Amino acid sequence: MNQPFRITINLSSSTPIYRQIADCVVSGIATGKLKAGDTLPSSRQLAKLLGINYHTINKGYEVLIRGGYIFMDRRKRLFVSEKGKEKVKGLDPNWTENMKKSLMEALSKGLEGEEVLNKIAEILDSVREKEADR
Numbered sequence: 001m002n003q004p005f006r007i008t009i010n011l012s013s014s015t016p017i018y019r020q021i022a023d024c025v026v027s028g029i030a031t032g033k034l035k036a037g038d039t040l041p042s043s044r045q046l047a048k049l050l051g052i053n054y055h056t057i058n059k060g061y062e063v064l065i066r067g068g069y070i071f072m073d074r075r076k077r078l079f080v081s082e083k084g085k086e087k088v089k090g091l092d093p094n095w096t097e098n099m100k101k102s103l104m105e106a107l108s109k110g111l112e113g114e115e116v117l118n119k120i121a122e123i124l125d126s127v128r129e130k131e132a133d134r
Contacts, residue, residue, distance in 0.1 A: 005038070007024045007025065017052060018057075018063065022064050029069060030127055031127065037079055037082075040061075042077075043058045043061060044057075069081055
């Protein structure tokens with residue numbers, strides 16, 4: 001029996017909590033732990049579970065809604081979107097900018113283009129392995 005997906009945060013992280021929530025859900029979708037149609041807890045439910053302000057949860061969920069990862073039905077329930085809809089919407093506009101920053105950092109530290117591409121392929125393989133392990 002599969003365990004339900006858990007959203008986890010690290011209060012010691014420099015990453016804002018709302019962003020950790022969004023990243024956790026995106027990771028769950030990427031690895032197949034969350035599938036189209038799966039429900040997410042309400043902001044208030046998740047706030048109670050994690051012991052944080054529900055406005056912080058709302059902010060994380062809003063990032064996910066804008067990105068097309070989740071949607072809210074007319075009864076205010078949250079669901080994981082279908083992958084096809086995500087593709088139509090495309091990537092978060094900040095994705096390209098974040099990728100550029102990461103690539104600039106790697107190049108500025110002396111990595112060659114091929115080494116960077118190999119590292120990207122390695123990371124992609126590890127994400128795909130997690131999906132296969134489910």
